Amino acid sequence: MTTIKLDNVTKIYDRNIIALNSINLDIKGGELCVVLGPSGAGKSTLLRIIAGLEHPTEGKVYFDNTDVTTTAPQERDIAMIFQHFALYPHMTVYQNLAFSLKVRKCPKPYIDTKVREVASYLGIAHLLRRRPRSLSGGEAQRVAIGKAIIRNPRVFLLDEPLANIDLPRKEEIKRLILKLHREKRYTMVYVTHNQDEGMSVAERLVIIKDGEIQQIGTPMDVYNAPANLFVAKFVGKPRINLFRGQIRGNVFETHRLRWVLPQEYPSCEAIIGIRPENVEVAPSGDWRVEDVEYEGRDVLLHLTNGQHTLRVRSTATRSYRVGDRLGVINRISKYAIFSPDTGRLITVYPKVQ
Structure with a gap:
């Protein structure tokens, strides 16, 4: 060999x-x-x-x-x-x-x-x-x-x-x-x-x-x-969700969007990356369904709240239609944080073994 x-x-x-x-x-x-x-x-x-x-x-x-x-x-x-x-x-x-x-x-x-x-x-x-x-x-x-x-x-x-x-x-x-x-x-x-x-x-x-x-x-x-934003966007279908905002303690926040994180971080500006399968939806809320793609057992939802778009992959336990209003559970347990200046990975949660 x-x-x-x-x-x-x-x-x-x-x-x-x-x-x-x-x-x-x-x-x-x-x-x-x-x-x-x-x-x-x-x-x-x-x-x-x-x-x-x-x-x-x-x-x-x-x-x-x-x-x-x-x-x-x-x-x-x-x-x-x-x-x-x-x-x-x-x-x-x-x-x-x-x-x-x-x-x-x-x-x-x-x-x-x-x-x-x-x-x-x-x-x-x-x-x-x-x-x-x-x-x-x-x-x-x-x-x-x-x-x-x-x-x-x-x-x-x-x-x-x-x-x-x-x-x-x-x-x-x-x-x-x-x-x-x-x-x-x-x-x-x-x-x-x-x-x-x-x-x-x-x-x-x-x-x-x-x-x-x-x-x-x-x-x-x-x-x-992913080592940087290019890898994060290039690898994975559907594409990763990326948002730029501020981290303060265990909260990531940007205009009309707030994620509660499982651990605290030093205050900083950051880009957070969340894979579509790591987002959960609730039966009602202020996110509008823009598109629905059924993939057999799973469904891919394209959502918007007027300011941000969000891709969510979920088990198809119910039917969804364009125009439905859904909520997004703001507690996340799997994500990556990138530097907005260099695009490089700062940390992931949970840590990769």
Whole structure:
């Protein structure tokens, strides 16, 4: 199981465009590490530098403590899986799977055994005679994964692997990737802009924005204790509720809004963040229902009191309609407090273990 280390990696393109700025990242052997961020954050650049397809302007890349910064991609023993399936269109599925072993001049019986073994493992044995144009997106991505695992690489790099797959197949391929990681324990670096996808597959998340790492942690840590306002807003659906006001003792207050907190704090100006599932409503009050979204067992309410908007996720124990008047229970027991000056996290309650 190969470890990966990025030591102070910076990438600057022409005209001083900084794609990555002083990236320091240690990925454990056998870890599934998800790099998550919006478009243009530097995710794919980071992946390409790990792959050796690009070289950093500054900094070093290490595999198992060996400097591979200038090592050619083919000498790093990696496999890349892209959103575009990277299959040879003129070859059958069998030939696509066999190609890398054929290039290595492996014996034909060995190639045949490995192809059928991998095809069986991935559930594509019935597709071996078909060509890529006749495959669905999910089938094509299974073949692409097969091309990668057939040569047993040290490192798997996945760049938006679910992006071009129709919705019913996304879950299927995601479960396949998780199974592959669980059973083979490959070191995997998985890039995505989709926070639902990233949260559901990651052992550890690396949140990146404008070429800089914002936070590294488990999905639970990142969700419950976001390092700054960007992470708080980017991770979590529906979005976190954020209010700017004053904390005095155990009360947070702003115009037409008051929250009672379970502990006291020094008086200060602050931004409080409350996830929609941590807000409770009462049967009547001065909050108007602006929108209702039923989500099976749960319901998402969009409320306003004329000054503030509030998102509330609750169990759908009753029906709600636009225009209903509800109250909001002002005692909260789970929240994050941020600095209004820097946007950085000050504290969370309760503390993340």
